[in-house]
Amino acid sequence: MPEISTTSTGPQFGPVFKDAAATAAISFLMFLPLIGFITVQDIRNVLVLDTRWTLLFILVALITAGRLAYTLVLLPRSARRAHRAPAPASPIVAAIGRWFTPFVVGFVIVYPILIMGLVPGGALKWVDNFGIQILIYVMLGLGLNIVVGLAGLLDLGYVAFYAVGAYSYALLAKTFGFSFYMLLPLAGCLAAFWGIILGFPVLRLRGDYLAIVTLAFGEIIRLVLVNWVDLTNGYAGISGIPRPTFFGIPFNANDDGFAAVFGLPFTPIYRTIFLYYLILALVLLTAFVTIRLRRLPVGRAWEALREDEIACRSLGINTTSTKLTAFSIGAMFGGFAGSFFAARQGFISPETFNFLESATIVAIVVLGGMGSQIGVAVAAVAMVGGTEILRELDWLKDIFGQEFDPGQYRMLLFGFAMVIIMVFKPRGLVSTREPSVALTERKMISAGMVKEGHG
């Protein structure tokens, strides 16, 4: 595409329209085979070629308009911005930074009540699909954040620990009838144990090699779950997993159920709200423990390990135990999330714990900004909430036709969003690293302002 010269007076229109025309031509050629033609089965089940000129035209027009807007509005603006000296951070921005976390915590605490008031009919969906679903991923993200974000060990098989937690709970609860509150720590311990099992062979690996081995580990666990039919029931999965009770009081319509005991009319929303607060408590616990750990020597050692393993060793840090603690503590939180997941669903199967899940969690950590907890939370809301919202966009059907399912474009949109974020914020949404020591004079230096110096 031709370079567009932008002067201080504004862009010249000749090159701009030439550029827009080129964009239109390229997008037309690209989308002609992709969108323009479609094969459909006619009444006799024969494939016939159909055309979608309207849709093709709309897409090309949208892209051309976008390119025009970019060259006419955004480019001159960023050119102007480059000339200006960076403005000092305004007090409003500083205040937002300070109050953001307490605000978010407050919001998630009142969220179910708020939803109950706003949409009494659809509250179940909003608390379950948006609330609980997102919080599970926040929990997984926070757990993986310890391994990837803090210790810098790229783990692509994190879903394995999620699976270990889920199956531990499901099998032990079904076989022995242990309660959720007993099995939650137990599932965490078992996952941590598997974290150590994985940790030992990969102690000497770093970076890409570690990623490959952990990826394989995740697949091995999944394949074991698929093939060990006697124990796990294979693809069919485990159903009828006992649900968590309100500290001994079950959520059902019986006389000893939650609603009856508290003199309320029975609705399934109570269980959902209870589960919401349960996972919220787990998320807050994870966040709190991580914050505390970062201030302890082991947390600092993780961060040092991420930066330079050799320097760590020469400073007396036992890198073996440091890595193993990172793996096991990260895995433990994954196990908590897994057993909560099993208890919430009541049904689990190996298909839930595929690589895509691991990739989603890694994406949440990377997008959020390695090591940043609030970034992980924001990224989880965007990734998981985004998927759920796509399902809600029914009005798109009025534009693109009844067969259009926005959910199918999920991956495309994710990929697109990721590229955008990585272009503009290469170190994730929250890329500043808060020093873990509080000093009287705190100066934060954002990653974007400096280059990593090795010389």
Next chain:
Amino acid sequence: MTEPLLSIRGVKASYGHVAALKGVDLDVSEGEIVTLIGANGAGKSTLMMTVFGKPRAHAGQIIYSGEDITRRPTHLIARMRIAQAPEGRRIFARMSVYENLQMGAAVNPDADFEQNLEHVLGLFPRLAQRLHQRGGTLSGGEQQMLAIARALMGKPRLLLLDEPSLGLAPLIAQQIFDIIHELNARDRLTVFLVEQNAYHALKLAHRGYVMVNGLITMAGSGRDLLERPEVKAAYLEGGRH
């Protein structure tokens, strides 16, 4: 004569099939500055890393303060109050200078952190100005200062320095050498220095060794080695410096 603080006896080490050290003998006594010079690839850095257990010596013995540390894991060697400012500095780029110094202090929990910090920042006033800056934003010289300062935070008895003047302007290198001299003269810190900058490093040293191809070929007092024609020819560019 009292027993040396660090004594290396017949140490051999190799990378795969490539022998890097072919039986090295070397002593560092308490309160000394000992310099090891040699060409690129002579095995100087390898020797320093072998003292720290990576790569491991497959023959010979390394005795530190009367204890055999040849087979000890690196982190336990570090806890015996041997500090190292490794080649390439290896500071923690994303941590602040203060946090880097804290990391250095972690190796010796008995040391008084505040007092050490004051001492170290007194030696390197530049670091005091940059205390809350990220390590990666420092200049090369400042990073070298930070690497040495971090090593000093654990109150070491023996300081191993691998090419502290590498890539530094002559004036900054001189500053670093002055600080090493001061540390030795005032605090009686024992220093084992590996250097390419033979003139300055030997002038500073009580004793020096010359290493060629994994073997010690010459030893003597720093002044003595500087006078030798072989050293002059090979390492001092025919007398220019």
